[in-house]
Amino acid sequence: MKITRFQDSSGTTHYGSQQADGSTLVIEGDIFGSFKVTDRKAEVKKLLAPVQPTIILCIGLNYRHHAAESNLPAPENPVLFIKNPAAVQNPGDPIRLPQKLKSDSVDYECELAVVIGKAATNVSKADALKHVLGYTCANDVSARDWQKNGGGGQWCRGKTFDTFCPLGPVLVTTDEIPNPNALTIKTIVNGETVQDWNTNDMIFDVPTLIEFLSADTTLLPGTVIITGTPHGVGMARKPPLWLKNGDSVTIEIEKIGALTNPVVG
Numbered sequence: 667m668k669i670t671r672f673q674d675s676s677g678t679t680h681y682g683s684q685q686a687d688g689s690t691l692v693i694e695g696d697i698f699g700s701f702k703v704t705d706r707k708a709e710v711k712k713l714l715a716p717v718q719p720t721i722i723l724c725i726g727l728n729y730r731h732h733a734a735e736s737n738l739p740a741p742e743n744p745v746l747f748i749k750n751p752a753a754v755q756n757p758g759d760p761i762r763l764p765q766k767l768k769s770d771s772v773d774y775e776c777e778l779a780v781v782i783g784k785a786a787t788n789v790s791k792a793d794a795l796k797h798v799l800g801y802t803c804a805n806d807v808s809a810r811d812w813q814k815n816g817g818g819g820q821w822c823r824g825k826t827f828d829t830f831c832p833l834g835p836v837l838v839t840t841d842e843i844p845n846p847n848a849l850t851i852k853t854i855v856n857g858e859t860v861q862d863w864n865t866n867d868m869i870f871d872v873p874t875l876i877e878f879l880s881a882d883t884t885l886l887p888g889t890v891i892i893t894g895t896p897h898g899v900g901m902a903r904k905p906p907l908w909l910k911n912g913d914s915v916t917i918e919i920e921k922i923g924a925l926t927n928p929v930v931g
Contacts, residue, residue, distance in 0.1 A: 668836040669697060669800065671714040682708045684836055697837075698783055698799065698887035714756045716802050716837035717781055720888035722749040723879055724806060726821065728894025729867045735902040744870050744878050747821040749806075749831050749892075757834035760930040761807055761915065764827050767816075769809035772909045772929075775895035776853040776861050776917040778846060779804035780872055781837055782889040786880040794876035797885070800839040801846055803917040803925040804892045805832040805853075807909075810901050832917070833890070834925045843921050846872045851896060854916040860907065863896035 668684040682690035683703040690708035695701030726745035727733045733740050755761065763772055783799025806825065813824025843849070847868055853861035870878070875893060879885060900907035909915065911931030918924045 667703075667839045667842070669693070669716055669839065670710070670836050671716045672708065672710045673712040673714060674709045675711045679714065680708060682710070712756070713758065713835060715754050715833040716835070717833065717888060717890060719751045719754065719890040720886045722751060722753070722831060722890045722892065724749055724825065724892045725870070725875060725894045728869050729863070729896045730869055731863065731867060731897035732895055732899070733869070735897045735899075740869050744875055746879070747825060749822070750826045753826050753828060753831040755829040755832040755927060757832065757925050758927065759832075760829065760928045761805070761832065761909065762827075762829045763909070763911065763929065763931045764809060764812075767812065767827070769811050769824075770908060771810040771901070771906070773808045773810050773900040774853050774855060774860070774909060774915050775806035775808060775899055776851050776919070777804040777806050777892040777895050778849065778851060778865055778872075778919060779833060780846065780876070780891040780893060782876075782885045782891070783887055785887060786876060786885040788882065789876055789880045791873040791877045794873035795840060797876065798840050798872075799887075800837040801843050801919075801922060802833055802837045803835070803919050803922055804890075805915060805917045805925065805927065806892055806895060807831065831892075832925055832927045835923050838922050849920040849922075851920070852916075852918040853898065854918065855907070855909070856913055860900070861896055861898035863898070865893075867896060868894060
């Protein structure tokens with residue numbers, strides 16, 4: 667199932683089930699509990715990010731080729747940082763370049779986002795995917811100057827500005843994606859493909875990440891895990907390719923779709 671979250675003409679927020687013909691049927695109930703797809707066609711006035719995360723757990727340096735382009739060794743354990751849930755942005759809404767803490771080094775990162783559907787604590791790799799509701803596209807937008815030099819050695823400051831976590835356009839349930847580590851993943855900036863790889867290049871695959879992150883730690887329903895980016899980021903290009911006012915960025919993942927956001931200064 668492809669689950670959407672949207673507002674109708676009155677501004678009321680709903681969940682829906684996107685159909686093959688492009689229409690949407692209204693979902694009643696809690697997508698993290700008991701819900702049903704009705705036969706009522708939805709009036710979609712505005713598409714929203716498909717989930718409101720309880721927390722956003724982010725994994726750095728999780729693709730072999732990206733670690734190599736960063737001139738860093740593959741990590742022994744997953745590299746974890748966190749984004750503020752308020753950093754989430756809707757499909758089609760703008761990525762805003764920071765102004766108060768100004769940055770001229772804002773980068774794109776296509777990432778597969780995993781949405782936890784059932785609370786997970788000390789989960790084994792074998793059972794990990796049983797706790798996943800589904801998958802969506804994410805853009806781990808990063809102000810590299812604040813990430814590298816302005817954050818006291820931590821990545822969060824450069825990664826968690828408002829609008830720095832676009833999600834969408836749909837949440838695809840696990841029955842449609844039995845293996846999350848066999849998907850093509852791309853970033854397209856102003857019509858040019860700048861990242862084009864496969865999630866099979868992850869150093870730590872999705873079940874391994876869930877096992878690691880849930881160790882002695884409860885992952886609540888609504889937890890979003892963004893799983894790292896492949897090579898081709900703007901920072902590694904010569905010259906670097908930074909996002910600027912007027913750009914358009916699309917994250918595209920096989921079986922999920924395309925998430926597009928404009929960039930504003």
